[in-house]
Amino acid sequence: MxxxxxxxxxxxxxxxxxxxxxxxxxxxxxxxxxxxxxxxxxxxxxxxxxxxxxxxxxxxxxxxxxxxxxxxxxxxxxxARPKRSASRITGYTEEMTRRGMLAESQTLLARREHAGPGVARALGLTEGDSVIHWRRLRRADGVPMCIEDAYLNEILLPGFLQGGMPTSLYDLLTSRGLRPTWVEDSVSADRATAEEASLLEIEPQGIVMRHSRRALAREKIVEVSRGVFRADRFTLWVQLGQED
CATH class of the missing domain: 1.10.10.10 (Winged helix-like DNA-binding domain superfamily/Winged helix DNA-binding domain)
Structure with missing residues (x-):
């Protein structure tokens, strides 16, 4: 040199x-x-x-x-040394695409509900406020991967329940200027309920990962979700660290 x-x-x-x-x-x-x-x-x-x-x-x-x-x-x-970055915030569809898999979703429930105490607190609302509850069975390459319950602030997403449901929630949030910029995730191991085992096509009482997320677009809380993943099919991948 x-x-x-x-x-x-x-x-x-x-x-x-x-x-x-x-x-x-x-x-x-x-x-x-x-x-x-x-x-x-x-x-x-x-x-x-x-x-x-x-x-x-x-x-x-x-x-x-x-x-x-x-x-x-x-x-x-x-x-220069190669730059390192934290994991990008992605939704299920984007994450499966990144892994080279075809993501599919089946809506099990989509309705307006009154927020219970836990959902209200997580979304920054008052108990009893109107929220959207969207439950889906998520597949990857045709195999059941996850059951996801998403709770959304209806005030931020007017007209969400009218017409067809979006293919990707995060694509919809992005189109409305509400792409999550910060998320709080928690993961725990558990055994599947009978209903979960049936939907995920696993053995009764099979091991699952429970994933909870609270997503914010700047200061606005846009999503609270609870996912149940097949532990034999899904690996959670994150990047952690700090610069020297």
Missing amino acids: SSLLPVSNTALDRRALKHVQVREYVRGLVSGAAPGSPAPSERELVQQFGVARMTVRQAMDALVADGLLERIPGRGTFV
């Missing part, structure tokens, strides 16, 4: 801005290099291209912004 290749007149577009020439030269030089490898110094690039230091700084700033390079104070500029 310390030696620079000669600049070919044919390799650079004469009409390009000088900082673009420098930027693309450095990009080609460091692409594929191991994270932590040193980038060429600004002094080297000034000499190589015969340009002002400000021009070189502009080119390097662009590569830092792109995530290709990172600056370490007191040490220099290096090839």
Whole structure:
């Protein structure tokens, strides 16, 4: 990384801005290099291209912004480490698609109800307020995977029960500007009830995972759901950690 290749007149577009020439030269030089490898110094690039230091700084700033390079104070500029991110918030349909499976849903119940104390508290409503209760049997590649009960604030979703039910709740929330930006999940192991075992096509008293979610779109609570998953078919996958 310390030696620079000669600049070919044919390799650079004469009409390009000088900082673009420098930027693309450095990009080609460091692409594929191991994270932590040193980038060429600004002094080297000034000499190589015969340009002002400000021009070189502009080119390097662009590569830092792109995530290709990172600056370490007191040490220099290096090839950046891959960025890590937390798990993306997804609904069932998106999650199954990500796993390469075909998601299907069968509505078992869709109606307006009066919120009980637990649902009211979770949705930030008063007990007895009107909520939408949507119960579905969720399949993946034709195999029963989950029974899900979703409770929704009807005020936020007017007309939800009119017409056909949406294929994906999260797609509908997104279309209404209510895509969840924060969720609180809890998971526990349990044995299936007789009804759950029948719907999921598992042995009576079979082991299931109970998954509860409270989803918010910024400050608005948009969904409270309870899912019962087949433990022999579904693995919960999350990313946890912190930057060094």
